[in-house]
Amino acid sequence: MPHAHDNSIIISGEALPVIDMPIHDHWREAADRRGFDITARVADRYALALTCRQCGKLSRTRLFVLMHHQPRCSHCIEAAWRQEAAAAGLTFQRRDPASTAYAWYRLPCGHDARRQIGLITRVAAGETGLRCATCQEAVEAAEARAVGWELVGPDPAGDTNYREYRHISCSHQQRIARGNVKSQRFDCAGCGVTWTAAPSFIYLFRVLLPSGMRVLKLGFSKNPRSRLQHQLLGDGDLACHVLRVVAMPSGHDAIRTEKGLHTSLRRRFPDAVIDAKDFAGALTVVTEVYAEWLEAEIQQLLDGIEDDSDDDGA
Template identity: 35%
Template sequence: MTHHTRLPSAVLVDGASHLVFPLAPDPSWPAIAEAKGFDLITRVTDRYRCVLRCHACGTKAVVRINVLRDHQPLCHGCIYQRRATAALALGAELIAADAGSRHYGHSRLRCGHVVRRQYLRVEKAAAGGHAIDCEACREIRYGTEARHFGWTLDGPARGRRPGYRSYRHGCGHAQDVSIGNMAWGDASCGACAQNWAGKPSYVYLFKIDLPGLPVVKMGYSARPAKRLRHQLGIARGVRTEILRVMLLSSGNAAVREESACHRAMRERHAHLIVPKPMFGDAINTQGRCDPCQPAIQYLGLGR
């Protein structure tokens, strides 16, 4: 006599086997699923889950019963197809989901490089007619642009500023330059250029006693005294003083150090910043100043 072992029924969903739960679905559930774009197949695993099949693409999915009843179930097959179509519209091929985040996927571009992008940004780009930028090709383009003007691309900016890269001039000197400036050849070597960028310059700190608002101003100039007396447009009756100057090897180095100081003030001591609207045209500058006494005390320049 032959004995047969009856195995429990199972449903294959996305490559995984799910045991059918031996309890009939509620009679109202098939109609609910139908109204939401799915066929109800059966219950699986436990009394809280069921299998739905999408009307649009036929993909099956395991869904919690309360999601079916109270919400709109999502079809991951349709979602993937929508994302793949968006990538294709941009000339790319969606090849894999990102293991670290469900919001990201990996796409192969026309150039052959694979990039990681947020699905939503890809879909927005496809809808708006934009392209997916390739970081590798972009850096190659930056290098090509630089070579037209006697520079080579060295790598990321030493100051880590967005929109900048480190470039090396033909003389061997390396410095950070704006990508936009390099594209037009608007870059001067801080070592060999015969202009302000290559000549010695100063980072200065001025004290300016505006009526009711004494401030200090930091900047750079090849001639700080001329900058203070003739270029800032300060009224004759306003008392001013050069608190400190620091000589640097080039205007390029002075710009870099001044920018770093301003960035540090913004990040660490934003409360010491006096915005332009507070002093208006009393000082001919587009930047901001700092309140006099607190800044002097902070910098250790008190007398």
């Protein structure tokens, strides 16, 4: 039986006893071919302490691996991980003892995160991005607070586009698409009213298309600026101006009035209707876009709607 002397070798922080048994020449030849030197036999009769000729550090390798495969130096591997992390803008912290596929990294924001090593390789190569879950949660929580809600957590149904939120004013919880929270296009199922009963607006926007053509978009929305910023523009770099916003008592009144406007404009000014192919990709709609020269007529119609609304409220 092999026996251990009092001396030992420290490998990766672990003290391994040196085993007093012969190191055969054909083992040394195999190590030489693979870029290592055999320093000692350690722990048991089938384990070797190898010195890497590239970094000069020790690693533990099974005899079978040395004779039949290319041993890998754990220190060189970790050095490569550190370089990849630096290239990705991160700091390698430590390996994950629970999985060889994961490690812990310090993100640019200062938070530590457990990530797949292969993912960091892709980030370093510019193939994908990386975001901090802690910071992202803070961003989403701030978005929710801005509209009177609290972020509770991930969607119970597992949809990554949704989150669970709590309405601050009534404590009702519901799952809502994050995009709808940002654009404020949702209602509280506990205390809110539906969009058909909630106050709404008729809007008139002017948009400068990439072609240089200026067009008008006439429509209705509970939140016209949110509609403009988050939904209407297929190209976020387009120049767009809010020309007019007319308050309506409810979404029902807004859609009824808007449909009447479009019916009248299409019948009286068919040449002013812009073909969808002229703004494809620039706007997310396919209808209800008009030539800029129709603005005075539309403004006059909106004047009438506003006057009627004032008379009803008098």
